[in-house]
Amino acid sequence: DAGVIQSPRHEVTEMGQEVTLRCKPISGHNSLFWYRQTMMRGLELLIYFNNNVPIDDSGMPEDRFSAKMPNASFSTLKIQPSEPRDSAVYFCASSLLFSTIGPPLDQPQHFGDGTRLSIL
Amino acid sequence: QKEVEQNSGPLSVPEGAIASLNCTYSDRGSQSFFWYRQYSGKSPELIMFIYSNGDKEDGRFTAQLNKASQYVSLLIRDSQPSDSATYLCAVKGSNYKLTFGKGTLLTVNP
Numbered sequence: 001d002a003g004v005i006q007s008p009r010h011e012v013t014e015m016g017q018e019v020t021l022r023c024k025p026i027s028g029h030n031s032l033f034w035y036r037q038t039m040m041r042g043l044e045l046l047i048y049f050n051n052n053v054p055i056d057d058s059g060m061p062e063d064r065f066s067a068k069m070p071n072a073s074f075s076t077l078k079i080q081p082s083e084p085r086d087s088a089v090y091f092c093a094s095s096l097l098f099s100t101i102g103p104p105l106d107q108p109q110h111f112g113d114g115t116r117l118s119i120l
Numbered sequence: 121q122k123e124v125e126q127n128s129g130p131l132s133v134p135e136g137a138i139a140s141l142n143c144t145y146s147d148r149g150s151q152s153f154f155w156y157r158q159y160s161g162k163s164p165e166l167i168m169f170i171y172s173n174g175d176k177e178d179g180r181f182t183a184q185l186n187k188a189s190q191y192v193s194l195l196i197r198d199s200q201p202s203d204s205a206t207y208l209c210a211v212k213g214s215n216y217k218l219t220f221g222k223g224t225l226l227t228v229n230p
Binding site for chain 2: 033
């Protein structure tokens with residue numbers, strides 16, 4: 001089975017430019033997560049979707065960041081305009097969340113290979 | 121703020137020894153607990169997950185959970201140089217979001 005697929009693997013661009021990161025989740029998974037990893041802050045959740053709907057975007061640092069999930073097999077994370085402090089590795093992860101009578105249960109998250117973003 | 125704390129390390133053990141990695145968390149409503157391994161320059165890879173108090177064993181790995189003490193650990197028996205990596209503890213809190221610790225760097229010396 002194909003895992004979570006992210007593109008590009010590396011992105012180097014100048015500050016002020018628009019950056020678009022892409023993610024294809026594992027087929028059949030209905031939850032998708034965007035994370036950012038830096039040495040200082042570790043792995044931080046930016047936003048997550050369930051059934052293509054954004055559920056929690058409280059981790060999105062500011063209005064320059066936006067994310068969309070137009071269908072079950074594709075999501076984008078966009079930064080406009082980009083700044084040097086946005087340099088990090090961005091990971092996409094997916095999992096299967098299923099509802100029960102009680103709290104929803106989910107399978108563990110599986111990560112893509114990440115996009116290493118450098119803003120000059 | 122939901123917090124997950126880990127010793128940053130590095131933790132250095134000789135080959136064949138037991139490596140013990142520890143994690144504490146602040147959210148008493150946390151339900152699920154995960155250990156991920158991350159090699160340098162790679163993505164996190166799930167090793168173990170545990171939901172109930174006690175021990176869960178999978179091969180050379182044992183996860184231990186004590187909800188009363190808000191403590192979860194990972195034991196690696198017969199450590200191998202290939203186990204050298206950063207180990208991330210992740211906790212799914214009462215808000216169903218996954219919070220990661222900053223990781224413990226483990227070095228297994230041949």
